[in-house]
């Protein structure tokens with residue numbers, strides 16, 4: 001019996017698919033990349049309509065496969081499935097789906113399969129509780145050695161007016177610090193070299209503990225002190241919550257990567273207010289200055305959205321201006337997509353042509369900045385974690401500040417830290433050669 005998991009969306013989903021893989025393996029399924037699967041799981045995303053449409057197209061294609069193989073199990077899980085009314089809509093349109101689970105209901109996968117196999121019963125399990133209990137000791141089938149993801153918290157309390165996440169993932173719940181530390185220690189002992197801590201807003205870690213015994217800075221410090229040759233990253237930070245204490249801890253420990261993902265969304269104060277982001281462009285610039293004062297080479301990446309309701313040309317120019325001022329080492333840029341049930345979807349929308357024109361201008365600007373910044377790396381040596389081998393036989397890995405580097409070397413080097421001399425750059429890509437000099 002074989003399984004295949006198609007993952008859409010963010011790193012949280014990629015990590016949760018490792019959990020789904022473990023559940024399936026416990027039931028005796030083995031992984032396949034071919035089309036000989038007996039169960040297919042779609043771990044879905046609904047952050048933008050484009051994501052959803054793509055997934056729906058893929059579910060549509062399963063009709064023929066199911067007709068040829070009626071025993072095939074089809075499970076649609078994750079964020080898209082958990083939207084209000086979505087399960088009914090999916091079943092109506094695609095009656096051949098067997099299992100639907102929300103992002104907070106993934107633990108039900110094993111029982112859902114057993115019910116289907118033994119009682120021919122479909123399972124539809126979508127969120128009813130906004131703050132389900134945090135499950136510790138989840139097992140994962142990890143496939144990303146030497147990198148590992150560790151969830152430190154679930155859900156989000158922020159309700160940015162454009163965002164569907166709080167509706168499908170529920171309220172913030174932090175994992176116990178002892179469990180996180182034990183998991184990280186065990187990963188490091190087992191040879192993992194880079195741990196990425198995951199949470200929708202890692203800076204509010206611990207806010208939900210009644211005794212306020214630990215915050216994100218405290219957790220980071222405890223993790224930074226774990227012995228071994230490894231490093232730690234985290235995402236995502238919210239500008240309203242990233243404080244000086246956290247910046248100081250990152251600066252203090254070599255094991256903490258000098259790399260902060262700090263979504264700005266917009267450079268216009270009007271738009272930030274309408275987005276319910278709780279910071280201004282001035283406050284954002286202040287945080288960036290503090291980060292750079294303490295860590296001049298810290299990579300700062302961001303998410304930016306264009307075309308939010310009522311975004312004027314001046315609002316957009318404010319975004320272009322802040323992108324020019326900060327000079328992000330990388331930016332994920334998006335066209336605002338109305339999400340049903342969110343406040344912004346009820347606001348006055350702006351025409352697609354304007355959105356499309358703005359995103360092109362923004363991408364052009366950021367590409368130029370990325371290209372210019374890449375040049376600064378040339379001629380210098382960086383410590384790189386060798387992470388993978390590409391199809392062309394070249395090795396690749398990341399610098400501490402998060403830049404991707406490609407270089408020649410033997411596959412056996414994967415999982416080790418190497419000093420790499422950067423010989424040339426091309427847009428966001430850096431190329432180099434391994435050197436022992438530093």
Ligand code: 5AD
Nearest residue numbers: 047162163263303304334335336337
């Ligand atoms: N439309 C477009 N982009 C969105 N994001 C979140 N919601 C939407 C939406 N409705 C973007 C934000 C967020 C990133 C993960 O996705 O920039 O930081």
Ligand code: SF4
Nearest residue numbers: 156158159160163165
């Ligand atoms: Fe969405 Fe805002 Fe929460 Fe991020 S902080 S998940 S953008 S609501």
